[in-house]
Amino acid sequence: MAISLSQNDTSTVTPDNASDYGSDIDDETAFSLLSQAELQAPVEPSFLASIEDIPIPVEHESLEQRIHLRLSRLQQSLDSVRESSARIEAIVGARRAQEASVEIEYDEINRGQFSPVRQDESQATQTQQEEVDLKTDTRSPIERWRTKPKKPLSVTDLVSPAWCEQQYEYNLSKYGRIRATKAMKEGSKVHKVLEEQVHTAVPVETVSKEDAFGLRIWNTIEGLRTLREDGLTRELEVWGVLQGEVVIGIIDEISTTCPDEQMEADMLDGGASKGGKKGKKVEQLAPGQQTLTDFLTSSQTNGLLQNDSAFLGTLHPEKPRTYYLKDIKTRQSRTLPGPGAASRPTHMQLMLYHRLLTSLAANEVPADTVFTRYGLDPHTTFSDKFIAEIANLNVPPPTSQNDSEALEPGREDPLTVLLAHNTLTALWTLMISEFQLTFPPTTSPSISPLLTASFRTASAHSATEPAGSIIGTRVFFFDPPIINAYLRSEMAWWKGERATVGVEVEEAYKCARCDFAEGCTWRRGRVEEGLRKARLRREGRGRSEV
C-alpha cells in the first residue's frame, strides 16, 4: 500500500531519526509519491492571521533601505547631533573647497548591476522555453547569472541549491532570482522587527559608488562595535572570496549567549580529555565532533597565544568572549524541519557564515578582489558629503566618551576616524582590525563552532502565541569536512563543471510545493526510472511464479 503524502505528514518520508540518504521505502512507493506531488493543488493558507501585532515600521521599506546608516541603539539622541550638522560639514568641506562632490542617485548608479528580470511570456510557453534554454545555453551558471555587471555570488546562491539545485536553476532561468513568496515576506517582517531591536537605520540619501560601499563597510564596523558593547548584533554583512569568486553574506545574529551549555561542556570536555584528563567522556560523538577536536587543538597551537592575551589585555580588561552565530527561521507551521535533508540549507548557511567570519578575522580576504568585482576604485577618497553625513550621525555613546582611557583604538569621534580612513582600502583595513579585535585567536575559539537555527512562527497561531514566537531551536557543530565538500560540489555546479542535480526520490515531497514540478526534466527522469524499476520487479515476480 502506498503511503499517502500530505503537507502535514512529511515526517512519513523523513522521520526525525532518518539519515540523509538512507531510505526504506520501495520504488513503487517512491513512484507514487512523485506522481502525487503534481496532484497537490496549492492551498491558500487563509487561516493565517496577519502579524500586525508586531509593530512594524514601514517608512524605510523602499530602495534606500540598503544604504541606511546603521546606528547602535545607544546612539539615538539624533536631534542634538543634527544641530552640529552645518558646522561639521563646513569643516570637512574646507579640506577640498573646490572639489564639488558628485551626487548620484543610488538606483541610477546601480541599475545596470542588477540581473535582468525577464517578464511576460505566457505561463504556458515559458516552461517549455526554459527547457530549451537549459539545453542550448552552454554557459556556466556563474557566467549566466553572476558575472559583472551582475551581482556577485551570495551565501543564498550557494545554499539554496541544497534544497533543490534543479529548482534553483529553474528560478534563475525564469526570473534571474528567487521570487518572494508570501511566506518569505512574512519572514522578512519578523526579521526586520528583530533587527530594529538592535539597530536604528538612518537614511543616507545620495552617495557615490565608493561612498555607497564605504557605508556598507562602516555598517559592518558599527555592527562589530555593537556586538562588543552589547553582546549582540544582527544582520552583519560579511564578504569573502571562494575559489576566486566574491561571496557576500549577511549574518542574521551574533551574540554572547551560549545556545546549549551541555553541548558546550561536552565539547570542551572532549577537547580536554585528549590531553590525558580522565573523567566524563562523550560517548556517542555527533558527526561533527571528531573534527571539532581537531579544530580546537589546531587553534591552540603555540606560545603566540600568551602574547596575544597580554596584548589584548591592554585593550580588553575582561577575558575574550565567545560569540555564537544564529540564524532565525520563521515557519508557517509550528513544526521543526527534520534534521536531515530538510535542514541542509540551514546547516550549510550557518557553516558558510562561520567560514566567512573566520577568514575575515584572520585577514584572509583579499580586499582588492572584492573591490574589483564591484568595479570600485579602492583609492578614491570618499566625498565630503558622505564623510559629513556619517560624522554627523555616528557619535560614540556617551558612556565611553567620558573616560578616554577606555576607548578602543578608532573609537574616537567618527569624523576623525573617517578622515584617517577616507578610502575603501583604508576603511577595509579598519574593518579588519575591528574583526580581529572582536574575534581574537585564543584558546577557546572566540567564534564558537556551536551554530544555532532558531525557529519562530511567521504569523500568530493563537492569542498566547503571536507572530515571531519561538517554536524551537536546533544547535549543531561547525563541521569543516561537511561544509568544504558541499562548497566544492556547489562551486563545481556554478562553474559548469557538473550537471544540475535535483532531489532524490526520498525528498519528492519538495516537488509538491515547487512551481516547476510539472515541467521538471529531472523529476520526469526520476518518474520514468521509478516506472522502469517497478516494471522490472513485476516481470521478475511473474517469472518466479511460473
Place this chain on the structure above:
DNA sequence: ATTGCTAAAAGG
C-alpha cells in the same frame, strides 16, 4: 504594478 524593483535573505 492591484504591489513593482533593488541589497541578501526571506521559506519549503
